[in-house]
Amino acid sequence: MALYQIQNLSFAYAQRQENVLQEICLQIDEGDFLLVCGPTGSGKTTLLRLLKPEVQPAGEQSGSLLYDGNLLKDLEGRKGAEEIAMVFQSPDDQIVMDTVWQELAFAMENLGYSPQTIQRRMGEVVNYFGIESYLHKPVFQLSGGQKQLLNLASVMMLRPKVLLLDEPTAQLDPVAAREFLQTVHRVNQELSTTVIISEHRLEEVFPLVNGVLMLSHGKTAYQGPPRKVIRQVWSRQKDCFWHYLPAVSRLCLSLNGNDVNEESLPLTVRETRVWAEEKKLKKKVSTPVGEWEQKKELVSGKTGSSPDLLACRDLYFQYGKDQPLVLKKLSLRLKKGDFFAVLGGNGSGKTTLLKAITGLLKPQRGSVLWQGQKLKNPDLSEISSRMGYLAQNPTLYFSCDTVEGQLAKRAEELSLEVKGERMEQAIDLFGIREILSKHPYDISGGQQQKVALALVLLSDPELLLLDEPTKGLDPLWKLQLAEMLSKLLEQGSTILMVSHDLEFTARYAGKCALLFDGQIVAADYPRNFFCDNYFYTTVIQRALGDRLPGVIGLEDVNLC
Amino acid sequence: MSSGFSSLHPALTFTYFVVIIVLPMLFMHPVYLSSILLATVILNILLDKGEGLLKNIKFYLLMAGVIMVFNPLFNQQGSTTLFYFRDRPVTLEASLYGVLFALLMLSILLAFLAYTRVVTANRFLFLFASAAPKTAFNITVVLRFIPLMKRRLQEITSVQQAIGGKPSKSTSQKAREGMEILNILVTWSLEAALQTAISMRARGYGLGKRSSAVIYPFENRDFYWLVFLCLTGGASMLGAFLGHGQYQVYPSLGSFGPVISWHYLTVLLFLATPIYIEGKELLQWHFIRSKI
Numbered sequence: 001m002a003l004y005q006i007q008n009l010s011f012a013y014a015q016r017q018e019n020v021l022q023e024i025c026l027q028i029d030e031g032d033f034l035l036v037c038g039p040t041g042s043g044k045t046t047l048l049r050l051l052k053p054e055v056q057p058a059g060e061q062s063g064s065l066l067y068d069g070n071l072l073k074d075l076e077g078r079k080g081a082e083e084i085a086m087v088f089q090s091p092d093d094q095i096v097m098d099t100v101w102q103e104l105a106f107a108m109e110n111l112g113y114s115p116q117t118i119q120r121r122m123g124e125v126v127n128y129f130g131i132e133s134y135l136h137k138p139v140f141q142l143s144g145g146q147k148q149l150l151n152l153a154s155v156m157m158l159r160p161k162v163l164l165l166d167e168p169t170a171q172l173d174p175v176a177a178r179e180f181l182q183t184v185h186r187v188n189q190e191l192s193t194t195v196i197i198s199e200h201r202l203e204e205v206f207p208l209v210n211g212v213l214m215l216s217h218g219k220t221a222y223q224g225p226p227r228k229v230i231r232q233v234w235s236r237q238k239d240c241f242w243h244y245l246p247a248v249s250r251l252c253l254s255l256n257g258n259d260v261n262e263e264s265l266p267l268t269v270r271e272t273r274v275w276a277e278e279k280k281l282k283k284k285v286s287t288p289v290g291e292w293e294q295k296k297e298l299v300s301g302k303t304g305s306s307p308d309l310l311a312c313r314d315l316y317f318q319y320g321k322d323q324p325l326v327l328k329k330l331s332l333r334l335k336k337g338d339f340f341a342v343l344g345g346n347g348s349g350k351t352t353l354l355k356a357i358t359g360l361l362k363p364q365r366g367s368v369l370w371q372g373q374k375l376k377n378p379d380l381s382e383i384s385s386r387m388g389y390l391a392q393n394p395t396l397y398f399s400c401d402t403v404e405g406q407l408a409k410r411a412e413e414l415s416l417e418v419k420g421e422r423m424e425q426a427i428d429l430f431g432i433r434e435i436l437s438k439h440p441y442d443i444s445g446g447q448q449q450k451v452a453l454a455l456v457l458l459s460d461p462e463l464l465l466l467d468e469p470t471k472g473l474d475p476l477w478k479l480q481l482a483e484m485l486s487k488l489l490e491q492g493s494t495i496l497m498v499s500h501d502l503e504f505t506a507r508y509a510g511k512c513a514l515l516f517d518g519q520i521v522a523a524d525y526p527r528n529f530f531c532d533n534y535f536y537t538t539v540i541q542r543a544l545g546d547r548l549p550g551v552i553g554l555e556d557v558n559l560c
Numbered sequence: 561m562s563s564g565f566s567s568l569h570p571a572l573t574f575t576y577f578v579v580i581i582v583l584p585m586l587f588m589h590p591v592y593l594s595s596i597l598l599a600t601v602i603l604n605i606l607l608d609k610g611e612g613l614l615k616n617i618k619f620y621l622l623m624a625g626v627i628m629v630f631n632p633l634f635n636q637q638g639s640t641t642l643f644y645f646r647d648r649p650v651t652l653e654a655s656l657y658g659v660l661f662a663l664l665m666l667s668i669l670l671a672f673l674a675y676t677r678v679v680t681a682n683r684f685l686f687l688f689a690s691a692a693p694k695t696a697f698n699i700t701v702v703l704r705f706i707p708l709m710k711r712r713l714q715e716i717t718s719v720q721q722a723i724g725g726k727p728s729k730s731t732s733q734k735a736r737e738g739m740e741i742l743n744i745l746v747t748w749s750l751e752a753a754l755q756t757a758i759s760m761r762a763r764g765y766g767l768g769k770r771s772s773a774v775i776y777p778f779e780n781r782d783f784y785w786l787v788f789l790c791l792t793g794g795a796s797m798l799g800a801f802l803g804h805g806q807y808q809v810y811p812s813l814g815s816f817g818p819v820i821s822w823h824y825l826t827v828l829l830f831l832a833t834p835i836y837i838e839g840k841e842l843l844q845w846h847f848i849r850s851k852i
Contacts, residue, residue, distance in 0.1 A: 054761045081764030093752040094759035098681075098704040105773035107763035118773040139704075140711065155763065358722050389722040395751070396719040399743045410723075441751060456723065 001069070003162065003194055004028040004051065008063035011046060016059070020046045021218045023063070028211075030161070031192040033185075035205050035226075037244055038215035040444045040474050044198040047215070048164050051196065053080040078111065085155035086164040089472075091147035091171055095139050100131065100150055103139060107158050121157055129153040129183065143346060145176025149183065156187065163187065165197040170445075170472035173346045173500045177201055181208065200474045203539060206230075206246045207267040214241055227265045243475040247503070247539045248272040251554055255279075272543040307372060309494050310334040310357070310463060315366035317349075317356055326352045327363065328518030334463070334496060339489055341505040341526075342498045343536070344515035350498035351392075353515065354465050357496070358389045388461035392468050394452035398440035403432065403451050406440060410455050426454040429487060446477035453484070464488065466497040470504050482508045506530050506538045506552045527552055564606070564841045565834040569782040570683035572789060576834065577675040579793040583827070584667040586800035589807040590656075591819050592827065593663040599831035600670035606838040607677045613670070620669060624662040631658030639812040657809050682774060689772045697770065709749065716744050785833070792830035799823035 006026040012019045021043045028034055036044050049055045050065065053075055065072045067084075088094045097103040104125065108118045126132055129149060134142060142150065148168055155163070165184065169177035181201075185208045188195045199205045206212075212229045214222040221241060222229045233241045234253045242250065248266050252275060266272040311334070317327040326349040334340055344350050355361040357368055367374050370386065391397075400406040407426065411419040427433050430450045435443050440451060449469065456464070470478050478501075485495060485508065498515075499505055505512050506526050513523035514536070522529060530537045530552040531545065541552045550556070565573065584596050604613045631654055633645060638653025681703055689696040720741055760766075799805065804823040808814030 052762060054764075055758050077767050078764065081762070081767060086759075086762045088755065088759060090752075090755060093755035096701065096756055096760055098700060102682075102700070102773075106765075109770050109773055110760075110764040110767060112768050112771045113773075114771060115773050115775045118771075119775070122773070140707065151759075158763070355718070360718050360722055389719075391715075391719045391722070393715070393719075395748055396716050396744065397723065398747070399740045441747065459723075 001030065002027050002066075003030050003032075003068060005066040006063070007066075009047075009050070009065055010062045011043075011050060011057075011059055013057060013059040019218055020059075021050075024220060026213065026223075028194060028196065030194055031188070032194050032196075032211055033188045033209045034194075034196045034211040034213060035202070035209040036196065036198040036213045036215065037200070037202060038221065039240065039476050040446055042215040043218040044215060045166050046218075048086070048166050048196060048198055051162070051164055052084045052086050053077070055086060081107075081111065082158045083161045084164065085158060085160035085162065086166065087148070087151050087155060087168050089167040089170050091144050091151065094151055095147065097139070099138050100135050100142070103150060104135075104154050104157055107154060111158070118157075121159075125153050125157055129156070143176065144172050145179060145346070148172060148176070148180055152180070152183065152187075160193065162194045162196065165195065165199075167198050167200065167472070169199065169201050174201075174502070175345060178204055181205060184208075200472070202244050202475075203246050206249075214244070216241075226267065227262045230265060230267075231262055240476060243479065247554055248543050251540060251543070254554070269539060269543045276544060276547055307335075308333045308369065309336045309338075309371060310496075311369040311372075312353075312357065313367050313369060315353075315356055315363045315368070317352060317361060317363045325518050327356065327366075330366070330515075330519055332513070332520055332523075334494060336462075336494055337489065337492065339485065339495045339508065339510040340497070341509035341512040342496070342515050342520070343500070343502065343505060343512060344498070345500075348515050349518055350515055351467055354389065354467055354496070354498055358387055358465060359383045360389075385459055386461055387463045387465055388456035388459060389465045390449075390453055390456050390467060390469065392471060394445070394448040395441065397452045397455050398448075401439055402437055403440055403443070404436040406451065407436075407454065407458070410458050414459050422458060422460075426458060429457075430454045430484060446473050446480070449473070449477075449481070450484070457488075461493075463494045463496065466495065466499075468499055468501075469497060470499060470501040478504060502530070502536070502538050503553070506541075507555065564838040565603075566607075566678045568785060568837070569776050569778050570679060570687050571778075572782055572786055573678050573683070574687060575786075575793070576789055577671060577679060579789075579797070579830070580671045581668055581675075583796060583800075584664045586797060587805035588660055588664075588809070589805045590660060590663070592805045592824070593660060593667065595824075595828060596667045596831060597663055597670070599835065600667050600674060602835050603674045603838070604670055604677075606835065606842065607674055612673050612677065616673070620666060623669075624666055627662040627665060628655075628658045631655070631661060637810045653809050653811070653813060656813065660807075660809070683776070686772065686774045686776055689774070693770045693772065696772075709745065712748060713741070713745055716741050716748075720744075785837075789830065789833060792826050792833070796823070796827045796830050799826065 004026065006024055006028075009021060009024040009026075010019050011021040024047065036047060038044055046057060049057055050061070051067075051072070053072060054077075067075055095103055097106055101122075104122050105118050108121065126135055129152070131146070131150065131153060134146060139147065139150070148171075152163075152168075163184070168184075169180055172180060181204050184195055184197070187193050188208075197205065197209075206226050209226055212222065212224065212226050213220065214229065214233075221239075222232050224232070230245050230249050230253070233239055233245060234250075246267055248269065248271070252260055252266050252272060256279070260275075264275060264278075266275045310332075312330055312332040315327045315330040316325060318325045330349075330353065332340075332342075332353075342350055342353065352361060356363050359368075398406060400409055407423050408419075411423055427436070430453065432447065432450055432454065435447055435451075440448060443451070453469075469481060473481065482504070489495065497505075497509070509526055511523065512526050512529050513520045514529075515521075522532070524532070527550060530541050531550060533541075537545070538552050540554060540556075544551055548556075580596070580600070584593060587593060587596075601613070604610060632650045633648070635654040635657065636649055636651065638651030638657075640652040641649040642652055642655065643650055681700065685696040685700060720737065804821065805827070807816075
């Protein structure tokens with residue numbers, strides 16, 4: 001039986017004219033796994049929140065919204081809380097209690113269950129989600145992935161029928177995100193819990209779901225089973241949703257889309273390899289030889305004509321006397337005009353490295369050289385005029401009521417002589433003119449990041465340090481970010497980025513390196529780097545690396 | 561950690577600490593006070609190998625020293641004058657009273673230190689959650705908020721440092737910067753609190769009466785220890801009202817009298833309870849290990 005029946009659902013926020021959602025028709029059956037995707041601001045979160053009475057936003061609703069055969073708004077409060085569970089985007093903000101244990105009990109305590117029942121269910125849930133090892137830990141000691149898993153486990157304590165997930169992996173690194181999504185998949189498969197998820201990380205989600213809803217400006221753009229939707233999107237190639245599809249599907253469609261029928265359309269690496277085998281896909285691509293040949297000497301090399309802009313020499317860092325070494329004899333060299341990406345897993349010391357370079361952390365041993373000069377006992381304000389550091393969380397930069405005020409204040413602080421001019425430049429470069437009068441907290445994550453980047457760049461730093469700039473961004477924003485970065489590079493900036501995002505790095509970075517065990521273990525040009533890797537590489541390379549050597553992204557295939 | 565004394569039912573440990581914090585105030589007797597102080601020191605050492613004690617020892621000694629020095633200087637009661645300080649008599653009685661008072665303060669502070677180790681926020685809440693569930697819940701949330709704010713503040717400060725500004729800063733500039741950091745912290749925290757509130761509602765907060773998942777079962781041994789603590793603790797306090805454990809300081813020092821009485825032994829038994837329980841466990845582990 002249909003769990004949700006949605007007919008012509010429209011919604012407008014209170015005191016706003018325009019509809020956020022328009023004429024949505026949807027039927028969700030028990031055990032379905034539905035993906036809702038679309039650009040930021042297309043109404044995904046609104047739709048998800050309308051499906052749970054307690055968190056419905058205030059506003060004007062029209063059309064019918066049935067749950068379990070009855071109107072959703074008639075649903076009894078207790079039943080609503082128990083049967084419909086929701087996990088939100090930020091792993092931190094949705095946690096209420098102090099320890100993992102208390103957090104798990106929270107929902108059941110609210111509904112007045114007896115301690116015995118709570119303990120028993122907790123026993124089950126803890127086993128199912130594998131959180132025994134940190135059951136008694138305080139929440140702040142957990143990693144982002146563990147926190148989000150805890151949030152999932154915590155709502156599963158009530159044995160819900162429906163699980164609503166609002167961009168649950170946006171703040172997680174790829175490994176944790178994959179683990180989280182696999183757990184959700186398991187819940188869906190083993191318990192037949194209905195799952196409705198909104199996501200940007202579509203590569204991993206597409207193979208798991210049995211339905212896709214693509215929203216554009218609050219309207220249904222595409223709807224149906226995943227493969228059907230992909231075909232539809234392909235038939236209208238110029239559509240922005242093209243970028244939302246899994247890379248392997250896009251690859252296969254752009255190579256010979258007309259021959260691919262719906263059933264054989266690959267969604268995963270394995271399916272792609274089968275498809276390539278059938279199609280006898282030949283080695284067609286020749287890689288840019290020059291790049292392919294010149295190797296090494298990026299980190300430790302003595303050669304190289306131009307002097308280094310920045311060099312780290314044998315950095316050692318640990319957070320405390322008894323703590324493990326986060327950086328171990330780390331060396332890194334950066335030339336002017338480089339776009340250097342440092343990749344690495346969670347906790348590998350990427351952020352620590354950036355902080356050591358900016359002088360926020362003082363390494364125990366080793367030195368950071370700026371154009372060959374030692375930055376000894378560095379004066380922070382002097383460094384900050386040369387380097388701009390963009391932290392992961394852009395909201396940390398905002399203290400004013402409007403974006404414009406924020407920019408003006410920053411310009412004031414820097415006592416820029418050509419204040420107005422610089423501001424105008426930044427506004428144009430980042431295309432943030434429309435949002436100047438808005439509050440920095442009211443704009444989307446991608447816009448917040450643009451503004452933060454603009455703030456950092458007002459001081460005109462020679463080196464830009466980016467900490468996970470693509471985290472939580474949808475595919476279109478990533479394209480915009482890449483565009484901005486390439487503009488900056490043209491203007492002569494140098495960029496050092498730490499990231500988890502393999503696809504982004506492979507496509508845009510000039511050089512990349514792997515940070516592992518406190519050291520840079522591989523530094524190379526992206527093509528060499530990703531072709532040499534086996535696990536830690538792009539989807540396309542994993543799918544077709546042996547057939548098409550040198551191919552690491554879609555663009556390489558389009559060349560031929 | 562919930563082993564040894566901490567593993568007893570919170571009602572017991574809570575009672576024990578209430579009594580041991582009250583006791584020093586009832587006795588003004590050097591032997592009694594020294595015994596209580598010794599007991600709290602040993603308990604602290606057994607609980608965390610004296611970590612908490614070492615961390616705060618400077619403060620404790622300073623405070624004790626101040627009391628011991630200032631009481632005889634400002635208090636001129638007593639008949640035996642030792643010497644004159646700025647034309648004021650410094651008496652033997654007032655000096656001894658200062659020592660006794662320092663002992664009293666130290667015992668209470670150390671007992672409180674041990675209390676925070678044994679009766680954690682969780683256990684305290686459990687005791688009072690049934691009487692005032694909402695208040696207990698609010699306390700937990702607020703307690704979590706303080707370290708959370710601290711961590712956020714750190715993050716904001718480091719980012720603001722990195723973004724920098726003018727090299728030489730005046731005091732007013734620094735003050736303005738501080739205000740700004742506070743501003744960011746408040747905005748961020750409000751934003752986060754909104755999300756927390758939504759997540760609470762989504763999980764049925766406010767739908768009905770809350771229950772508590774925490775159970776500390778009342779075991780048989782809890783019952784025996786409760787009887788023991790009530791008897792010895794009650795007798796200790798009762799004895800104080802009957803005139804035991806008092807030592808005359810003013811106007812002149814009284815005679816010591818026989819110290820070993822049934823009352824003193826009862827107090828010792830009461831004081832030794834947690835030390836016995838902790839010590840036994842320690843020996844057990846030691847014994848098991850040496851067997852292996």
